[in-house]
Every structure is written in structure tokens, then in C-alpha cells.
Amino acid sequence: MLVRSALLNVMMGAARKAARSLVRDYGELEHLQVSMKGPADFVSSADIRAEKTLRAELKKARPGYGFLLEEGGEIAGDDKSHRWIVDPIDGTTNFLHGIPNFCISIGLERDGELYAGVVYQPLGDEMFHAEKGMGSFLNERRLRVSARRKMEESVFTTGIPFHGRPGHEVFLKELAAVMGHVAGVRRFGSAALDLAYVAAGRCEGYWEAGIKPWDIAAGVVLVREAGGYVTDFDGGSRMLETGELVAANDQMHQPLLKMLKSARG
Numbered sequence: 001m002l003v004r005s006a007l008l009n010v011m012m013g014a015a016r017k018a019a020r021s022l023v024r025d026y027g028e029l030e031h032l033q034v035s036m037k038g039p040a041d042f043v044s045s046a047d048i049r050a051e052k053t054l055r056a057e058l059k060k061a062r063p064g065y066g067f068l069l070e071e072g073g074e075i076a077g078d079d080k081s082h083r084w085i086v087d088p089i090d091g092t093t094n095f096l097h098g099i100p101n102f103c104i105s106i107g108l109e110r111d112g113e114l115y116a117g118v119v120y121q122p123l124g125d126e127m128f129h130a131e132k133g134m135g136s137f138l139n140e141r142r143l144r145v146s147a148r149r150k151m152e153e154s155v156f157t158t159g160i161p162f163h164g165r166p167g168h169e170v171f172l173k174e175l176a177a178v179m180g181h182v183a184g185v186r187r188f189g190s191a192a193l194d195l196a197y198v199a200a201g202r203c204e205g206y207w208e209a210g211i212k213p214w215d216i217a218a219g220v221v222l223v224r225e226a227g228g229y230v231t232d233f234d235g236g237s238r239m240l241e242t243g244e245l246v247a248a249n250d251q252m253h254q255p256l257l258k259m260l261k262s263a264r265g
């Protein structure tokens, strides 16, 4: 029997509770209220409801911790060394279209470092979880990044810039550079799940620019604890600041980074 830390139990419990309303809302999409925060940036009553549950559950268990919430923004806590970084639905566009690839993402920062992460895909009941130094798991199973070492056998995921987001030209150059050398490039629409898939060895790597801390905070821990590498486009660790991220198994990270860099010129 796997013994999990109290911390991960708190995070997974909060995710499961919030997932109950998400699954209900997903079954009745026509009743949701949807508004736009910006061009192609949707938020629905389901996002708001799930975030409220997550915030309440996490606060109940760890009253002093601060928050960075996609919908609610920054909320300072008394405990300055801990901060939850929460996305109530990663993949809202999928969710609102009835495409089942969406998840809840809860990351925990400790003393400015990403320390733990939970990514929960409620429709597949896939609970990805990791804590620094303790490994990465999908439900009860320990995860390890893929062992593929050949570019031509590799599958990479990415994010396509959507309306209102800059970087179209750069992205097309990156895609052109990568797609000629690999078995496939996928765009699934949830950054958190893309990272979870790298951790699980389903894909060899993932890259995206223009992403937010709540899209990636949990997934970064999942990949690292599964033996993979995550950096910004310069090979450093300023992903939260730059909004740029390259994640891959140990074999593919350097080659992928190199391809992207030379594509950007």
C-alpha cells in the first residue's frame, strides 16, 4: 500500500471535490454562463464554481498559505513561504466544446520553488501527483518519462497560439523545424495535461510559449519527479516569469531545445 504525504492527500482531496461540480457542469454545458476575459479567453460559471471549492478546501487544510488563482488572482497569506498556484479548469476551450481533455491543476510553491503538484483529469479519473524528492505517480502507479531516444520515433505536444496571443510567426517556424524530424506533433489543449503526459512517458516532450504560472506549476513537478527536464527556452528555470517552457525526457530535452532555438534564429 502506497503511503502518501498529508500534503498530497489535501491536494488530491480538493481536486476530487472540485471535480464533482465540473463533471456535473460538463453534462449540462447549455446551462453554463460564459463570458470573455479577453480575445478567445473564456471563463464560465464552471471555472468559478470549481475554483471556489478548491480555494475553500485548500484554505481549510492550510489556513496560512497564499494563493495565485487563475480567476481570483493573487491572495496573500500569513505564511509567506507557501503559495498555492491553481487552475480550476485547464482546457476551458475543450471543456466548453464538450471535448473531454481538461483537468484541474494545483501546484504548491515552497520558498519560491515548485514543490508539489496535482493534475486531475476527472473524466478519465486520472490523478497525477508528485512531491519533490518522492517521485511522480498516476493514481497508484509510479511514473517514469519515456525511454525513447530517437527523434523520428518521438511524439511532441505543443500549444498553437490562439486569437489575441502574439507569436504566430515564431510558432510556425518552430513547428516547421520540429515536424520534419519527429513521428508526430499533437495539440491537445491543456498545458497541465501535456506535462502530465510527458511525466507518464506518453509523449517524449512538450513546448509552448505564452503560458501562465497556473498552467504549468503542477506539471513541472510531475515531469521533474518522473526523471524529465523542464526549462525555459534559454535552458534556465524562469518558466513562470517568461511563460515559455520546454519539457522532455532526459534524452530529448537538449535536441528539442536546440531545434527550437535554431528555428527562432
Ligand code: 2AM
Residues within 6 Å of the ligand: 040, 041, 042, 070, 087, 089, 090, 091, 092, 093, 159, 160, 162, 163, 189, 190, 191, 192, 208, 211, 215
Ligand atoms: P485555460 O484553459 O486554463 O485558459 C494551452 O495552450 C493553454 O492555453 C491552456 O493551458 C489554456 O488554459 C490556455 N488557453 C487560454 N485561452 C485559450 C484558447 N482560446 N485556446 C487554447 N488554449 C487557451
Ligand code: CA
Residues within 6 Å of the ligand: 041, 042, 070, 092
Ligand atoms: Ca483561461
Ligand code: CA
Residues within 6 Å of the ligand: 047, 070, 087, 088, 089, 090, 091, 092
Ligand atoms: Ca483555466
Ligand code: CA
Residues within 6 Å of the ligand: 087, 089, 090, 091, 214, 215
Ligand atoms: Ca490554464
